[in-house]
Amino acid sequence: MSIVTTLYVVLFYAATVILVGGLVMRIKKYAQTPAPLKIPTMPAPLTETGVAMRMFREVAFFESLFKSNKWIWIFGYLFHFGMLLVLLRHLRYFTEPVWFWVEWIQPFGKYAAFAMLAGLLGLWARRFLVARVRYITTPSDHLMLALLVGIVLSGLGMKYIAHTDIISLKAFALGLLHFSPQPLPEDAFLLVHLALVATLMIVFPISKLLHAPGVFFSPTRNQVDNAREKRHIAPWAQQLEAGER
Amino acid sequence: MADFDVPEIKEYIEVPEPRVGVTAHIAPFKSQEKFQEPLGFPGELVDNWQEKAIEKMGDLLGKYRSLQVFLDICVHCGACTDKCHYFLGTEDANNMPVARQELLRKVYRRYFTFAGKYFPKLVGAIDLTEDVLDQWYSYFHQCSQCRRCSVFCPYGIDTAEISMAAREIMDSVGVGQKYCNEIIGKVFVIGNNLGLPEPALADTLEGLEEEVEEDTGVKVRYPLDEKGADILLVTPSADFFAEPHVDGLIGYGKVFHEAGVSWTLSSKASEAANFGMFIGSYENMRRIALRIREAALELGVKRIVFGECGHAWRVAYSFLNTLAGPFDFLDPNYPVPQHICEFTYNLIQEGKLKFDKSENDHMRLTFHDSCNVARASRMGNFEGGQFVIPREVIKACCNHYFDMEEDTTEEATFCCGGGGGLLTDDIMEIRVKGALPRMQALKHVVEENGVTHMAAICAICKSQFSKVMPYYGFTMDQIVSVHQLVSNAIILSDAPAEQEAAEG
Numbered sequence: 001m002s003i004v005t006t007l008y009v010v011l012f013y014a015a016t017v018i019l020v021g022g023l024v025m026r027i028k029k030y031a032q033t034p035a036p037l038k039i040p041t042m043p044a045p046l047t048e049t050g051v052a053m054r055m056f057r058e059v060a061f062f063e064s065l066f067k068s069n070k071w072i073w074i075f076g077y078l079f080h081f082g083m084l085l086v087l088l089r090h091l092r093y094f095t096e097p098v099w100f101w102v103e104w105i106q107p108f109g110k111y112a113a114f115a116m117l118a119g120l121l122g123l124w125a126r127r128f129l130v131a132r133v134r135y136i137t138t139p140s141d142h143l144m145l146a147l148l149v150g151i152v153l154s155g156l157g158m159k160y161i162a163h164t165d166i167i168s169l170k171a172f173a174l175g176l177l178h179f180s181p182q183p184l185p186e187d188a189f190l191l192v193h194l195a196l197v198a199t200l201m202i203v204f205p206i207s208k209l210l211h212a213p214g215v216f217f218s219p220t221r222n223q224v225d226n227a228r229e230k231r232h233i234a235p236w237a238q239q240l241e242a243g244e245r
Numbered sequence: 246m247a248d249f250d251v252p253e254i255k256e257y258i259e260v261p262e263p264r265v266g267v268t269a270h271i272a273p274f275k276s277q278e279k280f281q282e283p284l285g286f287p288g289e290l291v292d293n294w295q296e297k298a299i300e301k302m303g304d305l306l307g308k309y310r311s312l313q314v315f316l317d318i319c320v321h322c323g324a325c326t327d328k329c330h331y332f333l334g335t336e337d338a339n340n341m342p343v344a345r346q347e348l349l350r351k352v353y354r355r356y357f358t359f360a361g362k363y364f365p366k367l368v369g370a371i372d373l374t375e376d377v378l379d380q381w382y383s384y385f386h387q388c389s390q391c392r393r394c395s396v397f398c399p400y401g402i403d404t405a406e407i408s409m410a411a412r413e414i415m416d417s418v419g420v421g422q423k424y425c426n427e428i429i430g431k432v433f434v435i436g437n438n439l440g441l442p443e444p445a446l447a448d449t450l451e452g453l454e455e456e457v458e459e460d461t462g463v464k465v466r467y468p469l470d471e472k473g474a475d476i477l478l479v480t481p482s483a484d485f486f487a488e489p490h491v492d493g494l495i496g497y498g499k500v501f502h503e504a505g506v507s508w509t510l511s512s513k514a515s516e517a518a519n520f521g522m523f524i525g526s527y528e529n530m531r532r533i534a535l536r537i538r539e540a541a542l543e544l545g546v547k548r549i550v551f552g553e554c555g556h557a558w559r560v561a562y563s564f565l566n567t568l569a570g571p572f573d574f575l576d577p578n579y580p581v582p583q584h585i586c587e588f589t590y591n592l593i594q595e596g597k598l599k600f601d602k603s604e605n606d607h608m609r610l611t612f613h614d615s616c617n618v619a620r621a622s623r624m625g626n627f628e629g630g631q632f633v634i635p636r637e638v639i640k641a642c643c644n645h646y647f648d649m650e651e652d653t654t655e656e657a658t659f660c661c662g663g664g665g666g667l668l669t670d671d672i673m674e675i676r677v678k679g680a681l682p683r684m685q686a687l688k689h690v691v692e693e694n695g696v697t698h699m700a701a702i703c704a705i706c707k708s709q710f711s712k713v714m715p716y717y718g719f720t721m722d723q724i725v726s727v728h729q730l731v732s733n734a735i736i737l738s739d740a741p742a743e744q745e746a747a748e749g
C-alpha cells in the first residue's frame with residue numbers, strides 16, 4: 001500500500017473516532033444538564049406530539065428562520081438541503097449493491113451540489129455585505145465557509161474536470177468499512193476533497209457545527225407548555241428543597 | 246427635556262447600521278454592601294474575582310441546559326441582529342442579540358472550549374478582564390430579557406437566559422445592580438417592592454373602598470389579610486397607588502364583587518413581581534415565590550389569582566409550580582395560578598358580567614402585548630390564549646379597538662423598553678431609546694385609526710410608558726390598565742339606579 005493510501009486510511013479512522021466520540025460526549029453533556037425551569041418560547045405546543053411537530057417544522061423547514069429573515073432562509077435552505085441530497089447520493093460509495101432509492105436520487109444529486117454552492121456563497125457574501133453580520137463574524141466563520149466551499153468545489157472538479165476512477169474509489173470506501181484497506185486513487189481533486197472532509201469531521205464536535213445536534217436540546221423549542229398542570233423540577237433544585245426541610 | 250438625543254419616529258422601523266460603543270457609557274448604579282448581603286452576595290468586588298467568576302460560570306453551565314446549549318450552538322447567522330428594540334433604538338452594535346451573547350460567549354470559549362483555549366484569536370475568545378466586566382455590566386443591563394430574539398433564532402437561542410446568567414455571575418463576585426437588589430431586599434423585609442408596610446396598605450385599601458362607593462354607590466370591598474377568603478389576589482405593589490395601575494386594581498375588585506366571590510390581598514405577599522428572575526438567581530426567585538405559598542396557606546384560600554403584571558405572570562405561570570409547588574392544598578378545579586384576565590374573561594363567556602361600553606367612548610384603544618406575557622407564558626386553555634383573552638376583555642368593554650401592526654404584536658411584540666430590571670431613572674437614556682419601536686407602532690395607529698389610548702397588562706409597561714411617552718410627543722395618561730377599562734364599563738348589579746340618584 002502506498003504512503004498516501006496509508007495516510008488517508010489513518011486519517012479517516014481518526015476523524016471518525018473524533019467525530020463520533022466528540023459528538024457522543026457533547027450530546028451526553030446536553031442530555032444530562034438539567035433544564036430547571038420551563039422556558040419554551042411561547043406560544044408553545046401543549047402536548048408532546050405538538051412539540052415533536054414544532055421541532056420537525058424547525059429542522060425540516062427552518063420555521064423560525066423563515067419568520068426572521070428571508071435571505072438567510074433561502075441561502076441556508078439551499079445549502080442544507082443541497083447537502084442532504086449530496087450526502088445521500090454519496091451512499092452509493094458505501095453500499096454494494098447500491099440501495100434502489102439511492103439510485104433514484106442520483107440525477108438530482110448533481111444539481112444539489114450547485115444548490116449547495118449557491119447557498120454557501122450567498123451566506124458568505126452576507127458576511128461581507130451586511131454590516132450587522134460583518135460585525136459578528138469571526139475568522140473561524142470564514143474558515144468554516146471556505147472549508148465547505150472547498151469540499152463542494154473539489155467534488156465538482158472530479159465530476160466536470162478530471163474524472164476519478166470511481167470503481168477503485170468505491171473499493172477504497174468499502175475497504176474502510178470492512179477494515180481491509182484498499183488502494184486509494186491518487187488524483188489531486190480526490191485527495192483534496194477527502195482531506196477537507198476529514199477536517200470537517202474533526203472540527204465538527206468542537207465548533208458551531210454543534211448546532212445540528214444542539215437544536216434538539218434547545219429548551220425554548222423542545223419543552224411542552226404545561227407548567228401549571230405538571231410540576232417540573234430539576235434534581236439540583238430538589239436537593240435545595242430537601243436541604244431546607 | 247433630556248440630556249441625550251431622543252430618536253426620531255420614522256415612517257417604518259428602520260434597521261440602523263451598527264455603531265460601536267454608542268451606549269457603552271450607559272450602566273445602572275451599582276449595588277452596595279447593604280443591598281448585596283441580604284441576597285447572599287458579596288458586598289464588593291472580591292479579590293480573586295476572575296477565578297470566582299469563571300468558577301460560577303462553570304457552576305451555571307452544569308445547572309442550566311439553556312446556557313450550555315446556547316453558548317455552544319450559535320452559528321452567527323445574523324437572523325437575530327435586527328430584532329432587539331435596544332439595537333433599533335440605540336444603533337449600538339453590542340445591542341444586537343448575538344453580539345450581546347458574544348460578550349459572554351467569548352469568555353466561555355476561552356475557558357471552557359478546546360478551540361478557545363488553543364486558538365483564541367481564530368474563534369474570537371478572550372480573557373476575562375476588567376474591561377470585559379465593565380462591558381458585561383453595561384450591556385447585560387441593556388437587555389430587558391424580553392425574548393424577542395428567541396422567537397426569531399433558528400435554534401431558539403434566548404438572550405434573556407444569557408443576560409440572567411451574566412447578572413448572576415456578576416452578583417456572585419460582588420458586582421450587583423442597585424435597583425433590583427435593593428428591591429428584592431425590601432420584599433424580604435417588608436413584603437413588596439415599594440416597601441409599603443401593612444398599615445399603609447390597609448389605609449390605601451380603605452381609601453379605595455370609600456372612593457368606589459362615592460363613585461358608584463356600591464360598597465365594593467378591597468380586603469386585606471382576610472382569613473378564609475376563597476381567592477388570594479397577588480398583584481404588583483404599584484397597583485396600590487400609581488396611575489394608571491390603581492384604576493386596574495379598582496377594576497379587579499369590581500369584577501370579584503360582581504362574581505360574588507370572597508377574596509383578599511395579603512400583606513405578606515403584597516407583591517406579584519419577582520425580581521429574582523431578572524438577576525438570574527434561582528435561590529432568590531424561589532425565596533420570593535415561597536411567600537405566596539405561605540400566604541395562601543396562612544389565609545386558607547382555595548385559589549390564587551394574579552393581577553396585571555408581565556414578568557410576575559411569567560414567574561407565576563411558568564415557574565410558581567416549580568419554585569413553590571405543589572399546590573395540592575388548593576381547589577383542583579382551577580388552574581394555579583390564574584390571571585385576572587382569565588378570571589374576567591371566563592365570567593364574560595358565562596354572561597355573568599354586564600358592560601356599558603359607551604363609558605369608554607372617550608377612548609379609541611390599542612393593546613400592547615407585554616413581552617413576558619406574550620413570549621413566556623399563556624392564558625386560558627389554548628395555545629395563544631395570552632393574545633386572545635386580554636383583547637376579548639378589552640373588546641367586551643370598549644367600542645373602539647384597533648390592533649397595532651402585525652410585526653409589533655403578539656409573539657413579535659416589542660418590549661416597552663423598561664423590563665428586565667431596567668425600570669430605573671439612572672438609565673433613562675436606554676429606556677427612552679428602547680421604547681422607539683413601540684412608539685413608532687403606536688404612532689402609526691394614532692394616525693391611521695385615531696387611537697387615543699394604549700392598554701397594557703403589566704406594571705412595568707405602565708410605569709415605563711407613562712414616563713417615556715412624553716419624550717415622543719404623547720402624554721403620560723395615554724397608557725391605561727385593561728381592568729381600568731373594565732372598571733369604567735362594568736355595570737354593578739346592585740348599583741342604585743342612576744336616574745334616581747340624580748333626581749334624589
Ligand code: SF4
Pocket residue numbers: 318319320321322323324325326342343397398399400401402
Ligand atoms: S439567530 Fe441565533 S444562531 Fe443566528 S446569530 Fe442570532 S443567536 Fe446566533
Ligand code: SF4
Pocket residue numbers: 328329330331340341342345387388389390391392393394395403404405660
Ligand atoms: S431578550 Fe430582548 S432585550 Fe434582550 S437581546 Fe433579546 S431582544 Fe434584546
